Amino acid sequence: MMSSSRDNWERLVAAVLKRDEIRQLCHQNSISTTSSDSPRTSTSSGDLSRILGNILKRIPVSPPHQPPLISAPGLEAGKNASGPITRKLFSASLWRRKPKDYNLGQGLVGIPEDHFGLGSFLLRELLVATDNFSNNNVVGHDRLGKVYKGRLADGSLVQVTRIRRQEIEINLEITSIAAAHCNVLRARGFCFTQKEKLLVYPFMVNKSVEFWLRERNEPLPPLDWPTRRYISLGAAKGLAYLHYSRGIVHHDVKAANIWLDENFEAVVVDLTLGEFVDCCDNDIVFPLKGTLGHIAPEYLATGKCSVKIDVFGYGIFLLELITAQRALDLARLADDNGMMFLDWVNEIYKEKEWKVIVDAELQGNFIDEEVEQLLRIALLCTRTDPKHRPTMLQIVSVLKSACRLAEMEAEWFMDDIGGDTLERQYVEDFALDKLQAAIEDFSDKIISEDGFNIIYKGFLDGSPVAVERYNSQSLEYYFEKELEIGRTCFHPNLVRVIGFCKTPEERLLVFRLMVNGSVESWLRGRHESRPPLTWQKRKRIALGAARGLAYLHEKCEKKIIHRDVKAANILLDENFVAVVADLKSAKFMDHSMTHITTTVTGTIGHIAPEYLASGRCSDKTDVFGYGAFLLELITGHRAVDLLEVADEEDRLRADWVKKNYEEGRRKLMVDNDSGAGDFMDAVVVKQLVKIAVLCLEDDPDRRPRMSHVVSMLWCG
Numbered sequence: 216m217m218s219s220s221r222d223n224w225e226r227l228v229a230a231v232l233k234r235d236e237i238r239q240l241c242h243q244n245s246i247s248t249t250s251s252d253s254p255r256t257s258t259s260s261g262d263l264s265r266i267l268g269n270i271l272k273r274i275p276v277s278p279p280h281q282p283p284l285i286s287a288p289g290l291e292a293g294k295n296a297s298g299p300i301t302r303k304l305f306s307a308s309l310w311r312r313k314p315k316d317y318n319l320g321q322g323l324v325g326i327p328e329d330h331f332g333l334g335s336f337l338l339r340e341l342l343v344a345t346d347n348f349s350n351n352n353v354v355g356h357d358r359l360g361k362v363y364k365g366r367l368a369d370g371s372l373v374q375v376t377r378i379r380r381q382e383i384e385i386n387l388e389i390t391s392i393a394a395a396h397c398n399v400l401r402a403r404g405f406c407f408t409q410k411e412k413l414l415v416y417p418f419m420v421n422k423s424v425e426f427w428l429r430e431r432n433e434p435l436p437p438l439d440w441p442t443r444r445y446i447s448l449g450a451a452k453g454l455a456y457l458h459y460s461r462g463i464v465h466h467d468v469k470a471a472n473i474w475l476d477e478n479f480e481a482v483v484v485d486l487t488l489g490e491f492v493d494c495c496d497n498d499i500v501f502p503l504k505g506t507l508g509h510i511a512p513e514y515l516a517t518g519k520c521s522v523k524i525d526v527f528g529y530g531i532f533l534l535e536l537i538t539a540q541r542a543l544d545l546a547r548l549a550d551d552n553g554m555m556f557l558d559w560v561n562e563i564y565k566e567k568e569w570k571v572i573v574d575a576e577l578q579g580n581f582i583d584e585e586v587e588q589l590l591r592i593a594l595l596c597t598r599t600d601p602k603h604r605p606t607m608l609q610i611v612s613v614l615k616s617a618c619r620l621a622e623m624e625a626e627w628f629m630d631d632i633g634g635d636t637l638e639r640q641y642v643e644d645f646a647l648d649k650l651q652a653a654i655e656d657f658s659d660k661i662i663s664e665d666g667f668n669i670i671y672k673g674f675l676d677g678s679p680v681a682v683e684r685y686n687s688q689s690l691e692y693y694f695e696k697e698l699e700i701g702r703t704c705f706h707p708n709l710v711r712v713i714g715f716c717k718t719p720e721e722r723l724l725v726f727r728l729m730v731n732g733s734v735e736s737w738l739r740g741r742h743e744s745r746p747p748l749t750w751q752k753r754k755r756i757a758l759g760a761a762r763g764l765a766y767l768h769e770k771c772e773k774k775i776i777h778r779d780v781k782a783a784n785i786l787l788d789e790n791f792v793a794v795v796a797d798l799k800s801a802k803f804m805d806h807s808m809t810h811i812t813t814t815v816t817g818t819i820g821h822i823a824p825e826y827l828a829s830g831r832c833s834d835k836t837d838v839f840g841y842g843a844f845l846l847e848l849i850t851g852h853r854a855v856d857l858l859e860v861a862d863e864e865d866r867l868r869a870d871w872v873k874k875n876y877e878e879g880r881r882k883l884m885v886d887n888d889s890g891a892g893d894f895m896d897a898v899v900v901k902q903l904v905k906i907a908v909l910c911l912e913d914d915p916d917r918r919p920r921m922s923h924v925v926s927m928l929w930c931g
Contacts, residue, residue, distance in 0.1 A: 449481030530596025759793030842910025
């Protein structure tokens with residue numbers, strides 16, 4: 216099927232090249248054919264009832280007579296039962312917004328009261344700003360119409376897209392996506408009247424990449440090679456943000472839709488064709504839309520949409536950036552040589568004939584190794600099978616790092632988001648006497664202990680190990696669970712199970728020793744001889760923990776919910792790489808399930824409100840726990856202590872955190888031992904606070920997935 220899809224794509228491109236009547240369409244650039252676990256806590260029983268009472272008072276309860284809202288779990292069940300869902304229902308449920316009839320007095324109906332955060336402009340404001348849409352103010356064209364430069368009454372510069380046809384539908388929800396990322400352009404506002412449809416954006420001083428490649432005036436120099444490579448990274452970061460933080464497919468990735476600010480920072484624009492999709496769902500079917508030459512073969516053949524169609528478009532965009540030619544012009548050149556387009560590019564790559572394909576205006580001023588890298592990425596992005604294309608996060612990683620692409624390709628299959636589930640791991644069955652010798656017959660070298668087990672430090676075959684000894688045979692269930700997870704799940708950010716020993720008297724698990732202990736030991740009770748964690752280390756720890764949880768949720772044979780995410784359960788290796796540990800309380804779920812109901816377990820302060828109230832457990836339960844862990848990482852205090860402080864101000868904890876940070880009360884928010892003070896430290900703190908607030912949302916549907924958190928930390 217995939218081979219025929221590529222053939223269909225190539226045939227379509229070739230047919231367009233040979234039909235004069237379609238060439239006029241090509242100049243318009245875009246086409247759109249629409250048509251029973253024991254609970255355990257770390258809080259004393261004397262405080263427990265008061266804290267629980269305060270938490271439960273905050274859980275919203277709907278009046279009995281109100282009908283329940285459609286939730287994402289219910290929607291998923293409906294999808295499985297009834298086939299593909301409609302775009303309208305999917306968007307509304309995903310973002311928990313139900314549009315209301317609303318009339319601005321300008322003929323606009325059906326837009327929510329908050330306009331998705333967009334400003335509503337009067338037509339006369341924009342007429343004045345653009346000098347009545349003067350041709351002197353035209354700065355470009357896009358799929359929707361002409362783009363005009365304008366100056367608002369407050370003096371700010373904007374660019375106004377004048378949509379040429381009233382019947383074109385605009386999804387304001389996607390157009391208004393908050394610019395939490397500098398590489399995505401958010402609309403400032405809109406004006407819809409009986410005669411005009413206008414979208415208002417911040418002004419991009421350096422116009423589009425297409426302008427610099429093919430439309431600039433003669434006095435302007437071409438984009439130099441370092442700038443082109445910088446643009447490739449910026450565009451990749453913007454798309455990665457859309458895919459994994461927002462669940463949006465752009466649908467039309469090309470040079471005309473990558474604009475440049477005053478520093479030539481690439482910004483992804485024109486989300487008007489975008490669609491909300493689950494970034495792990497490849498079975499959603501949408502009407503065909505996009506730009507000829509940039510449309511992925513599987514989407515062209517079947518209409519199936521996933522984030523990988525944007526990856527294909529990005530690969531074609533890279534070829535534009537390297538060659539300065541349109542995709543269809545390159546296809547024509549390949550056809551003149553009797554070859555299919557991408558086969559021709561691959562042949563040039565193999566022969567390393569860079570001058571044949573690199574923009575002649577650069578006059579050879581480029582770095583061969585970097586051209587080779589971008590061409591290789593372009594070829595990987597345009598593979599026939601979308602499963603074999605990298606994710607945008609992986610592309611960002613390659614472009615940001617100094618490592619060789621071949622090494623990164625090998626690691627992609629281990630990645631927590633893009634890789635495939637690994638085979639079962641070999642876990643050795645050790646003899647009891649060997650382990651007794653390793654830990655000196657259960658000596659006093661104890662790392663930690665609780666009601667379940669004691670963990671000893673030892674040496675096995677010369678390597679340091681941690682040996683977990685279960686306190687009684689009655690805990691067989693937990694022993695078997697940790698052993699099963701160790702056999703089936705392997706990831707750099709999960710604690711590694713090396714072996715086990717099971718006898719009538721003993722239950723032992725052997726782990727690789729994390730020499731730097733737990734995050735908790737560095738935040739609270741740290742010895743004076745040990746320096747505090749820097750903010751860059753804290754960010755790397757946050758990223759590592761997020762990657763481990765994302766792997767448990769999305770890439771294991773069964774979805775695994777940790778249920779006790781906290782600083783004490785995040786361990787650090789010799790390089791301060793964070794690993795998620797202590798999976799004895801974990802719950803297994805089928806990936807098709809949205810939640811399960813089970814006995815509440817975990818640590819007070821880290822337990823999600825819906826789980827505490829009803830026993831409903833899902834991956835979003837861990838997201839809440841992760842948010843509480845971030846607060847530990849930021850403040851150095853236990854999450855339950857912060858819960859009590861927030862309660863004294865009669866505020867929800869997430870609101871309290873956000874308020875204190877925004878009002879500059881850093882002494883309440885930031886760990887005094889952290890040494891935070893410079894600009895980069897402040898940037899990290901702000902980013903971690905923002906993510907913590909998102910993860911601590913009372914409504915689980917409004918919390919991000921852990922893979923989204925990974926992207927926010929990686930691309931931020």
